[in-house]
Amino acid sequence: MAVRASAALIAALASFHSAQATDQYAAAQTMIAPGIASRSHAVAKMIGRIISFTQWPQPLTSISLCVVGSTRFADRFGEIGAAAAAQVATQATAADALPGDCNVVYIGALAFEAHRRLLAAVHGKAILTIAEDDATCRGGAMFCLAVGPASLSFQISLDAISRGRVKIDPRVLRLSDAHGELQ
């Protein structure tokens, strides 16, 4: 009985972990009221929650969030700290002059070349990347928000996450559509 239950539990956990690769879940979706303000509010909350499920190699007392490119829903980023239950400092930076202390990079609309350089700069560092608008999530960011008129969801790029040095809680991964192939 106990053995059977344990086996079932292990199987459940195994399927839970493998679900990220096999199951196709709809993107995590949050219904929001129409209007820019409420959307910005929802985006800040979602970013905070994503941060709360992220682990950096060294424990951080304060999280530095760098905003790159032109953004549409970044005007209420002051609320991120409450959602993440952590101290979050937000700073807007240029794409080709990324400060060394960035822990999270929020990527707005960028020119192709600047985007490429940004990814190169981020590569190999313990930085969580979130793209504001990338419907297919193939742009190289770990998380890609999809902001609809009345809903907010995100997708993840397993490829980017597997190459990055921050750890994302695997439970979050299954909340999203898995994109990209694991190498």
Next chain:
Amino acid sequence: MSARRSLPTLRQVLSNVHFRVTLFAAGITGIAVLLNGFATISFYANQNLRLVANTASYAVAPAVVFGDRHAIDMSIAPISRIDGVGQILISDAQRRTLVARRHAAPRADALGLDTAMTRLLFNTPATSPIVYHDRRIGMVTVYGEASPVMGYIASGLVAAIACLVITAIATHFLADRLMQIVVRPLAAIERVAHAVRTERAFDMRVPAAAIAEIDNLGDDINALLGELEDWQHGLRRENADLSHRALHDPLTGLANRAHFERTLESMIENARREDRSFAVLYLDGDGFKAVNDAHGHAAGDAVLKEIAARLRNCTHSGDLVARLGGDEFAILLPPDSVAAAVEEIDSRIAAALDSPMTLPSGERVTVALSTGFALFPRDGADMRSLVHHADRAMYVRKRAGKPAERSSAR
């Protein structure tokens, strides 16, 4: 034994006791195992439920944080398929139900047994809080389901019944063995006792037994039987001795008057029935009184013994030689004796007494016998007339004088 059929036999008593002991032992063991098994199952089933609740609360935490009902449902879907889980309920901090998911395939429960067992095993559902940043953001409630346990209990029951049957069979064989060891020697004792009582078979003995008490009992009975046998032999010897003494003359060992008369009676009866004849011979000592007077009673006794011995030598084994008293003797000759045969034996007796007898003192004396006979049925049809006839014939010859008779006999 046969008169009291209503009493149970030892075999029945043993069988009854065995059956009850087995039933009691198997029953008490079965109940103990069942209760213990149920307690263990209940413990592990509830443990399992708590484990499921903890797992579910961990798995659904991000989905609840992001407020995504679909993701919550997907998170708990594999967990809800675990055996023993009836329903998983995810509620938010305000205790509003977000998602409720039942076990994938509810089983048919026609008798309501599953429901009853579920109530018995899981009186309270397992709960686990969903924690996010040290804050309760919801609750997982897991209700148990007993149907997988039912299968376990059913297989346990089948195994228990099988064990009971095996135990019963084994007990039957063991009881049989015990019965053989105990009942068989007792039956042997009973058989011997019965034979001794009904047939006076004192020579029978109880065989050795494999049980000390029964063996001792058998030994004691055998010893008792031995004593009884000795006693019976002694009694028989004594009886034979007494009857011999009652029918024989102690001095000469010849038949006494009583024996003679009884034999004569039966011979008359037989001869009459079979229409045959026989002879009675009377003998009386001549000059015996003189020996007695001259040499003493011891000498007289010796003479009487010698006469008896010589008479026995002259007769056949079928003839009855009797000493009627003093120096008076009689011989009964077997059936179909004729006068000639009587004459022949008469002369043989006379010849036998011709030689002198040696007295204890060393002196030698000669004693003669006067004889007379009677033939049945010629000389008499009953004892009195036969005896009378023989007696008279003897006296006639005695008075006539022996020497003349003797010489004529020669």
